[in-house]
Amino acid sequence: MATAGDGRSSGVGGRIHRLEVENFKSYKGMHTIGPFFDFTAIIGPNGAGKSNLMDAISFVLGVRSVQLRTRAQLKDLIYALDDRDKEAKGRRAYVRLVYQMGADELHFTRTITDAGGSEYRIDGRAVNWEDYNAKLRSLGILVKARNFLVFQGVVESIASKNPKELTALLEQISGSDELRREYDELEELKARVVMERKQKKAQKEEAEKHMRLQQELKLLKTEHYLWQLYTIGKDKEKLEADLAEDRQSLQQVQEKNQSADYELAAKKKEQSGFLKKMTLCEKMMAKKKLELDKKVSGFLLS
Ligand code: ATP
Ligand code: MG
Numbered sequence: 001m002a003t004a005g006d007g008r009s010s011g012v013g014g015r016i017h018r019l020e021v022e023n024f025k026s027y028k029g030m031h032t033i034g035p036f037f038d039f040t041a042i043i044g045p046n047g048a049g050k051s052n053l054m055d056a057i058s059f060v061l062g063v064r065s066v067q068l069r070t071r072a073q074l075k076d077l078i079y080a081l082d083d084r085d086k087e088a089k090g091r092r093a094y095v096r097l098v099y100q101m102g103a104d105e106l107h108f109t110r111t112i113t114d115a116g117g118s119e120y121r122i123d124g125r126a127v128n129w130e131d132y133n134a135k136l137r138s139l140g141i142l143v144k145a146r147n148f149l150v151f152q153g154v155v156e157s158i159a160s161k162n163p164k165e166l167t168a169l170l171e172q173i174s175g176s177d178e179l180r181r182e183y184d185e186l187e188e189l190k191a192r193v194v195m196e197r198k199q200k201k202a203q204k205e206e207a208e209k210h211m212r213l214q215q216e217l218k219l220l221k222t223e224h225y226l227w228q229l230y231t232i233g234k235d236k237e238k239l240e241a242d243l244a245e246d247r248q249s250l251q252q253v254q255e256k257n258q259s260a261d262y263e264l265a266a267k268k269k270e271q272s273g274f275l276k277k278m279t280l281c282e283k284m285m286a287k288k289k290l291e292l293d294k295k296v297s298g299f300l301l302s
Contacts, residue, residue, distance in 0.1 A: 014101035014139060016057075023079040023093035024059070025052040034098075051152055058149055060095040060110045061141065062120075062133055075116045090114050099139065108136065 018034025021027045026049040033053060034040075042050050059077065078093040080086040094111040109121040110132075120132040127135075161169060171177040 014099050014106075014141075016141070017098045017100035017105065019053070019056055019060070020096040020098065021056050021094070023091070024056050024095050025049070025077055025079060027052065027056070028079045028081075054149055054151060056095045057097070060097040060108055061136060062110065062129065073116065074112050074118065078112055099141065106135075106139075108132070 016034075016036055018032055018036065020030065020032050022030045026047075033056075042053060044050050055077070075086075075091070078091045080088075080091075091114055092111060094109055096107055096109040099106040099108065107121070107123050109124070111119040111121070113119055118129070120127050120129055122132060122135055158166075158169065168177070171180070
């Protein structure tokens with residue numbers, strides 16, 4: 001049997017040194033089993049108590065009674081010669097695991113009380129299960145022991161495991177399955193961060209594109225306004241040229257108009273001269289006619 005918590009692989013450099021059992025299963029009275037070495041073999045005929053020793057280790061490490069090849073009752077783990085013995089009062093049993101760290105020893109004791117319950121002690125001091133378990137855990141024994149204790153019949157089941165199941169077992173043994181939740185959470189967080197980063201990047205790119213287009217629009221607008229200014233300037237120049245031309249022709253027309261006015265005035269003067277002459281001539285003609293009439297009548301009378 002390989003012992004759990006050997007010096008080379010333990011995180012804190014300790015090892016299970018020995019087991020002290022009293023009235024545990026087939027171990028009647030008090031027995032010290034050990035010391036254990038890096039490699040220790042326990043041999044004996046069928047029913048000698050080899051598996052019971054494994055059970056004792058499991059028991060002291062807090063493994064539940066249902067996993068200890070018993071019927072659910074812890075009391076069944078107490079030594080009993082026969083059924084009558086089982087009924088006897090004041091029956092107790094304990095398993096003490098002596099853990100060695102350098103020159104120091106740590107005693108883990110689990111007792112089955114006559115009431116059939118469990119009692120846990122560290123170095124003789126009663127503690128609750130949580131503290132007991134926490135201490136075992138802190139020493140790194142628990143995970144190793146729970147996973148390296150290979151019970152009779154389990155070898156075959158391990159041998160027949162498929163790669164996926166073996167991986168699960170290895171993860172359980174190495175303790176990495178305890179980190180699975182955290183790993184999965186971190187993995188999820190990572191995925192979330194990656195996605196957020198992607199989104200942020202896309203948003204940034206979108207914003208940059210927007211800015212670029214805005215800049216382009218600004219340039220185009222400027223160009224458009226400049227073009228408008230240019231055509232307006234051109235139109236203005238043309239209109240000014242047209243205006244100047246029109247002004248010139250207006251001036252010419254005005255000048256012509258003025259000279260026509262002068263001519264008209266001169267002609268009017270000339271006309272009035274002629275009219276005066278005409279009037280004189282008419283007067284003269286009337287006078288001459290009168291004189292002629294007089295002469296005619298005078299001629300006729302004579
Ligand atoms: P195998 O080589 O067949 O696997 P083993 O050495 O592993 O044998 P165990 O299973 O450790 O043998 O011991 C079995 C013996 O322990 C049986 O004889 C059984 O009667 C005895 N035993 C189990 N529980 C008790 C108990 N509460 N009181 C007394 N004896 C018990
Ligand atoms: Mg056996």
